[in-house]
Amino acid sequence: MDFTKPVSEVMTRDLVTVLPTDKLDVVKGIFDKHAIHHIPVVRFKTLVGIISKTDLLHFTKGLIVTPSEQLEEKARLKHYAVEDIMRKGVATLDTTDRLNVALQLFLENRFHALPIMENNELVGMLTTFDIIKLLVEEDNARIKGNK
Numbered sequence: 001m002d003f004t005k006p007v008s009e010v011m012t013r014d015l016v017t018v019l020p021t022d023k024l025d026v027v028k029g030i031f032d033k034h035a036i037h038h039i040p041v042v043r044f045k046t047l048v049g050i051i052s053k054t055d056l057l058h059f060t061k062g063l064i065v066t067p068s069e070q071l072e073e074k075a076r077l078k079h080y081a082v083e084d085i086m087r088k089g090v091a092t093l094d095t096t097d098r099l100n101v102a103l104q105l106f107l108e109n110r111f112h113a114l115p116i117m118e119n120n121e122l123v124g125m126l127t128t129f130d131i132i133k134l135l136v137e138e139d140n141a142r143i144k145g146n147k
Contacts, residue, residue, distance in 0.1 A: 001138055007102050008095035010134050011116045011124035017042045018051065020083035024059065027051055028077055037129075038113035040122055041086045047115050047122045049086035059085050092117045093126065102126050 016030055017040045030039060031053050041049040059080070060073060091111065093102055095118045102114055106128055116124035 001099075001135060003100040003103065004098050006095060007093055007097050007099060007114075007116055007126050008124070010099060010130050011095075011126040012130060013124045015040060015122070015125055017122070018082050019043060020048055020081065020086065022082045023078050024056065024080050024082065024085070025074065025077035027056055027082060031056065038125065038127065040115050040125060041082055042122060045121050047090065047092065047117065049083070049088045050090045050113065050115065051082055051086045052113070055085050055087065090115060094118065095123060099131070103131070106131075 016034055016036065018027060018030070020041055020043055027039060030036070037053040039051050040047055041051055060076075091105055091109065092115045093105070095116055105111055105114060113125055113127045115122055116126055
């Protein structure tokens with residue numbers, strides 16, 4: 001794997017974002033609908049935080065909700081906003097930063113997602129899943145090349 005490759009070549013560009021004032025039921029709906037685990041929180045194209053599926057699970061205590069508890073959980077998710085549980089002061093990378101920088105941040109901080117910025121605007125997201133996907137693609141290409 002070429003670790004000097006810029007993150008812009010690997011990052012996900014098609015992002016789902018939320019506002020800090022969006023209610024947590026909106027976030028739950030996004031996590032239920034999309035195969036993602038991190039959502040950037042933006043205000044007027046400015047990144048203000050990130051919310052993860054784990055953050056939401058911690059908020060809901062990760063419990064399996066019984067039918068009698070469903071109304072309480074729905075009310076709680078409608079009452080609280082993204083800004084109540086989002087992570088602020090998020091580490092970011094520039095589109096020109098290299099994969100080795102991202103890997104070091106993942107390793108040292110145990111992050112699983114890094115917002116990618118260009119001219120102070122959110123343009124993508126790099127996740128550990130993106131790195132794994134790249135490794136698998138490169139390995140498959142290597143295997144096909146050896147046949």
